[in-house]
Amino acid sequence: MSKEFEPNIVAFLCNWCSYAGADLAGTSRIQYPPNVKIIRVMCSGRVNPVFVLNALQQGVDGVIIGGCHPGECHYETGNYLARRRVTVLKKLLEYIGIDPRRVQMAWISASEGAKFADVIKTATDEIRNLGPIKKIKRRNEW
Amino acid sequence: MVGNKELQNEIRKIMDHKDVKYVLAYKKGTYGFQTTPFFVSKREEVSQVIFSPFCLNNLTMYIKNEYAKEKIGIVVKGCDSRSLIQMINEKRIPRDRLFIIGVSCGGVIDPKKRSKRISEPLENVDVVEKDDKFVFTVNGKKQEIPKREIVFDKCIHCEYPTPLIYDFLVGDKIEPLGKEDYCDVKDFEKNSLTDKWKFWEQQFDKCIRCYACRNVCPVCYCEKCMAEQLDPQWLRRSVNISENTVWHIIRAFHLAGRCTSCGECERACPMDIPLMLLNKKVEKDIKELFDYNAGKELDSKPLLAIFKPDDPEEDIK
Amino acid sequence: MNNPYKPWLAIIENITDEVGGERAIKTFILKFKDKNIQETFSFKPGQCIMVSLFGVGECMFAIASSPTEKEYVEVSVMRHGKVTSALHEAKIGDTLGVRGPYGNSFNVDDWIGKNMVFIGGGIGQAPLRSVIHYIMANRKKYDRIDVIYGARSSKDLCFKEELFELEKRNDINVHLSIDKEEHGWGHFVGFVPDNLLEISPSPENTIAVTCGPPIMIKFVIENLLKLGFSPDQIFTTLEMRMKCGIGKCGRCNIDNVYVCKDGPVFSYEQLKSIKGER
């Protein structure tokens, strides 16, 4: 390959913390990889595992779920519930043979612009190393 | 071993109550070793009721679609009683609408294992339990087979041969037959990601998406399953490895903390997909991570609707 | 052998808003992209076409225009599910797929020389419109013509302008109705079956054709029988979920008939012997 593989990453960010964190990273002009496409959700607890799987099916190489730090959820418990779900889902993915690093979770507060950039950077590097997703991607060959 | 007479008597007692719609039990099936679910609604039908090691259906599956106001009687084995506890906890059916007849069960016979040992005749069959063996009588000829070799895998590791919930118990309480050590899951976990995928790819490739695994499951009762949702359509209807895999991940995930390992999905699967290997994995994880057991005690809250502030979070940044 | 599932491409030539609101109805004028197909596409009143929106799906609609109109076909669509909603979002000039015509038809030739009574309700007027237009184009061949049509309210009337125009003519009798009293409504108020009794057409040498919601059809047929119509003088159409449109996919059977290819038109005489859910 002449060009290095660049992963496609989708980040589901909660409206109150992580999305504001991403916003801060932008206004503070902190550089982070352009591989990530952000989808704003009201709470990390809104992220249905189906969203994650569907993203992978559509050829996204990695998914990041960003929520408020434990104890700081705008809805009090959403991120705790998301944490349980994502933990179970990742274990299950690994068991099926899909690298669990393709699904990542991070706590990013509204003031952590730098952390947001850092999370994206590390995740992008990690997922770049994993290579393009193949296993549950739709082939779309009719 | 459960006496049919005793069981029938209990059912008659239930039917004496005025507001009983029917009693769910078993009767002899249409051929060979088969038994079949039986909705007993008339007294004169009670004499057809049986219980034997061929009674493999989890009858609680029929409760999930039952919205009647009357009471329902039901015969449950140890494993089935856990489904019932789970359904009561999920408020699918109130406890006081049920008359539960527990039957102690020394293991049910796996038809797949059985067919490799004894070919199925049309009729004239019988089986009795004798210590740790089953004695089959087929057309007058007797054959002994050790239980462990012919019961379902779930029975080998059965920790609850006596139902955990019942109004009447038929048969004596039985000591656990084995211990769930998740050895199959642990063995499988040792494989590399590539080998794991290779295995599941082969399994899911067989899937014909009949959704028998869902329909037979006592706790799969969403009014509209995500698999049938059209707008947005998460799952395409085409049968290929991508959609099949996602279906099986979602199915296993939706049963996290709800599956009680009754094994009906795997038994019903027409394509022999080892679904229990998937369900057991989730069961093991949630036991380790959250110290959670589905369908063990009444009034426990659903796994994914509760949390502890110090739940494990090894991978979170 | 041609692929029977592959539609021809057609362009939306015009869109008319018939009814607004939640159960909106629009009428689409469709023209085949291929001139040859437009010229050779022929159908009989009562027949249906499958309309496709690529990427969304397909739906069967009764053709609402007359076979005598060779330049285009018309369908009237009520917003209901996925495909019809998407169709309502479509714009003039959009390309869609059309295959057909499918199903049987009203036997307009057998009815020559007879009186005709059309009883329609709501969107059910669409297939009737095709016959009415056809008969008006061949007016001399038929005797007296009555059109009884009603909807929930004046806003829900389909093909309104057209019906008001027809009303002015003296070679056709149009009887409109709405379910509930409305200010300024000069016609009948009440349900269509009641309007039918009010008008009481004579069964003598008459054919009655009815189409509309199932419950309306049920009472219309009851009332027609009361008026002395015999079962073989009454025609109606049936509806089932359809996918293939050509009797292969299975789902539209009622008893041993497939509505898509053996229907949708049935005489009440035939319907009486068809058991099964509908």
Next chain:
Amino acid sequence: MIIDKNKINAFINQIISDHIVFAPVKNKDMVLFKQIKKPDEMTLDYNNSRIPPKSIYLPQTETLFRFSKNQNINLETPKKDGRTLLFGIRPCDAKSLKILDQVFTGEYKDSLYLSRRKNSILIGLTCHNPSLNCFCTSVNSSPADTDGLDVLLTDIGDKYYVELITSRGGKIVKNFPGFKPANKEDKKKKEEIVKKAKDSIKRHIKSERLASILDSIFENKYWEEIARKCLGCGICTFLCPTCHCFDMQDETAGDKGARIRVWDSCMYPEYTMQASGYNPRPYQMNRIRNRVFHKFNYLPKNNQVFGCVGCGRCITECPVNIDIIEVVNQAREVKKDE
């Protein structure tokens, strides 16, 4: 004709060179029809395949046409498959394909199915050891029925007895030198084996006047009784060799997509659910009755055949022991509608 068993592999090798060959392949505890590249991939020691070979001609998922949605919409029919040969199909399944042929021809011809059928040769294998739930003899068939086949092989020990049924079949046999004329002994042996197979079928449907009997009990509560324990899982329809119902769906990715068809089942509530939410067959009772009637009333009325070939798959695989033989036989005992 006959062919020695040890020459079968050479024969298969020859046909593989100019056909896509499907044959029974073992997959753990079940057998499925798969494309084979080498003769040793197949197994001929089997009762019947779990999924009927209808899946070769009516694949579970099939592209009807492709479209691209740029400014100009383009439609394209998928390419046709090459010549295929199905080796080792059981007579019941071959008969089922004839029933399906009737469905897919008629006024509107299904070119996708029919072109696959037209380009396919069926070499059947006599069912010398019918399963417990086989009842082909009740539905106008037998373990050595030649209906729908091009060639029928019967295992007579160390060789196969070969019957040529069509000229297509004759051609393929002629092209391979391993086939020899049969003697009287071979023929006798074959007849014995077929008779033994027939006699070993223990289960039967009483099929006389069945369509009219069913007509008279349509409204009976019996169907509710049958449907009560039904899961509505659809295994019986997916695994039925004569069930052909399908759903059609559009799939897209970017500006490209396709309309596909996938197997559907009349046992599902969504099957008849209309966009308005109205469902003419709302209960499992309606659906199971439709299934039984389709097989034993509608098809006999419309096409003069039973929609059932007696393969027994629906009985064996039903998780709750709904047994079509009993369903039909007991239906005869039910009180007639008023």
